[in-house]
Amino acid sequence: MALKKKKRVQKREELAITSMMDMMTIILVFLLKSYASTEVTVTPSEDMQLPTSSAAKAPELAVQLMVSKTEILVDGVPVLGLTTVQDEENPGEMLIAVPEDEKKGQMITDLYDRLLDKAEQAKALGEASGSEQHAFKGRILLQCDQNLPFSVIREVMYTAGQAQFSEFKFVVYKTE
Amino acid sequence: MAGKGRRTTEETPLDLVPIMNLVTILIPFLLMSAQFVTLAVIDSTLPAIGPPQEVQEEPDEPPLMLSVALTDQGFTILGDNGVVTGESEEEGAEGEEGEGEPEPTIPCAERPCTSAESYDFEELTRMLSLIKDEYPDDQNVILVPEGRIQYEVIVRTMDSTREDKSQKGEDDSSRELFPFVVIAGGAQ
Numbered sequence: 120m121a122l123k124k125k126k127r128v129q130k131r132e133e134l135a136i137t138s139m140m141d142m143m144t145i146i147l148v149f150l151l152k153s154y155a156s157t158e159v160t161v162t163p164s165e166d167m168q169l170p171t172s173s174a175a176k177a178p179e180l181a182v183q184l185m186v187s188k189t190e191i192l193v194d195g196v197p198v199l200g201l202t203t204v205q206d207e208e209n210p211g212e213m214l215i216a217v218p219e220d221e222k223k224g225q226m227i228t229d230l231y232d233r234l235l236d237k238a239e240q241a242k243a244l245g246e247a248s249g250s251e252q253h254a255f256k257g258r259i260l261l262q263c264d265q266n267l268p269f270s271v272i273r274e275v276m277y278t279a280g281q282a283q284f285s286e287f288k289f290v291v292y293k294t295e
Numbered sequence: 296m297a298g299k300g301r302r303t304t305e306e307t308p309l310d311l312v313p314i315m316n317l318v319t320i321l322i323p324f325l326l327m328s329a330q331f332v333t334l335a336v337i338d339s340t341l342p343a344i345g346p347p348q349e350v351q352e353e354p355d356e357p358p359l360m361l362s363v364a365l366t367d368q369g370f371t372i373l374g375d376n377g378v379v380t381g382e383s384e385e386e387g388a389e390g391e392e393g394e395g396e397p398e399p400t401i402p403c404a405e406r407p408c409t410s411a412e413s414y415d416f417e418e419l420t421r422m423l424s425l426i427k428d429e430y431p432d433d434q435n436v437i438l439v440p441e442g443r444i445q446y447e448v449i450v451r452t453m454d455s456t457r458e459d460k461s462q463k464g465e466d467d468s469s470r471e472l473f474p475f476v477v478i479a480g481g482a483q
Binding site: 154176280 | 311312314315318319321322325326328329330331332333334335336337338339340341365407440441442443444445446447449450451453454457458460478
């Protein structure tokens with residue numbers, strides 16, 4: 120009598136958890152494999168689609184300049200918005216451009232001020248650390264949407280160049 | 296006898312619940328930081344505004360100064376001695392016909408080009424490969440894109456000028472062509 124009762128209780132306790140564990144272990148291994156180890160991350164959105172390239176160089180940490188279809192961001196902080204203008208040579212088509220009142224010639228003034236601040240910060244940090252490795256080298260990571268016209272990128276590059284950033288690194292998706 | 300039976304029932308259920316708890320916490324965390332696309336960078340420098348470079352000795356051979364102009368008509372390859380028209384190519388004859396506006400070295404499939412697909416990147420790689428045969432020591436290429444050219448086209452052009460995947464170079468990788476890209480201000 121006593122033995123019979125005990126058996127029934129044991130049966131109720133059994134939950135088939137082993138197969139679930141198997142699945143979880145496989146998922147865990149897969150996720151560990153795709154763990155992001157680089158410091159540089161992108162958040163893809165409708166306005167920000169990087170082009171794909173066969174380049175193989177891994178990104179390194181630097182000032183991040185993002186140019187989406189609608190705005191320019193430095194290290195994730197928005198600096199100014201972009202507008203669309205009529206394409207003079209192809210009437211009816213719109214081109215993304217930097218607003219005229221935001222720039223002086225080719226220089227985008229707000230962006231220049233922000234980048235100059237970043238350059239000064241990076242220089243001070245480099246001097247404080249005292250090591251060659253952290254010295255300011257004028258590196259800048261450029262993330263641009265694949266549909267941006269070159270005229271915008273040229274102005275951004277020119278401005279960055281004026282703010283002492285001369286080593287451009289264009290961030291792209293790697294093709295397998 | 297009864298005691299032995301009890302011992303076996305005690306051993307069978309292995310308590311997996313704490314491990315399950317741990318794994319369920321780990322999975323969302325790893326899922327958050329998982330990277331499904333790998334990023335890469337393409338280097339480019341601004342030569343004009345960089346730090347002053349020490350004066351180099353005159354090289355024996357004049358530098359090639361290879362440039363690729365990108366317009367909505369196609370690619371135009373320029374060297375130190377003028378535009379490469381590709382005399383032996385079919386496009387050569389076409390190039391001479393051009394009145395007023397010069398014909399690009401590698402015209403687009405449809406003109407004016409509307410998407411990156413209509414540019415002939417394979418032909419650009421093939422022609423640059425021929426130029427590389429002539430100037431094996433040259434590594435620089437200057438890109439001169441028009442203001443309207445999409446960024447995607449520029450990146451794909453840099454890919455085509457960097458390496459030739461159809462040919463094997465040293466150590467079994469694809470053949471290196473002109474890996475150092477400089478983007479010029481371009482035509483206004």
